[in-house]
Amino acid sequence: DGGITQSPKYLFRKEGQNVTLSCEQNLNHDAMYWYRQDPGQGLRLIYYSQIVNDFQKGDIAEGYSVSREKKESFPLTVTSAQKNPTAFYLCASSTQLPVAKNIQYFGAGTRLSVL
């Protein structure tokens, strides 16, 4: 079953705690993305990676960190520096092949709440 798997589906963070959201894809896509979605808002880009061992900040990277050690994995850490982490987090991936470039496929999301 090919696709993008995000885990966990629900996550709770205590004050001052770092939490890590998992994103795995078996589509052989080169590029991966993390978005944050708040109620009534569009998707805002946190970080993205176009190739293994490389990643770039998106529009709202403060308080977040990522790594891209493997092509199929792009975990997102929400650090204690992110003061308002409650949101729905979405991971996406896309191929770099010209014919399908920029087509992003999304996982089912992780809902993060603060205790």
Place this chain on the structure above:
Amino acid sequence: GENVEQHPSTLSVQEGDSAVIKCTYSDSASNYFPWYKQELGKGPQLIIDIRSNVGEKKDQRIAVTLNKTAKHFSLHITETQPEDSAVYFCAASNGNNRLAFGKGNQVVVIP
């Protein structure tokens, strides 16, 4: 950077009628325009997309039109059904591997 706006924010239609959602974009270099459907508690699903070398694309009850001069593109859903009720997002890209998303439209199909 690219700025994408969607109108209206909420749209209610009677089952069987048509729904039209319009998006405008700011970057004239944008050349790829996808539409996503998001159901409650799920990730967005790509439903149709269009590239700047065509003006219209159709897939069964869904169509997208693009007006590059006016910098707007629209999603058309015909013969709406209750399962069409969802939030629809438009997006634009200039080929830099990033998508700029609109804020979404809540479409409600009334049985």
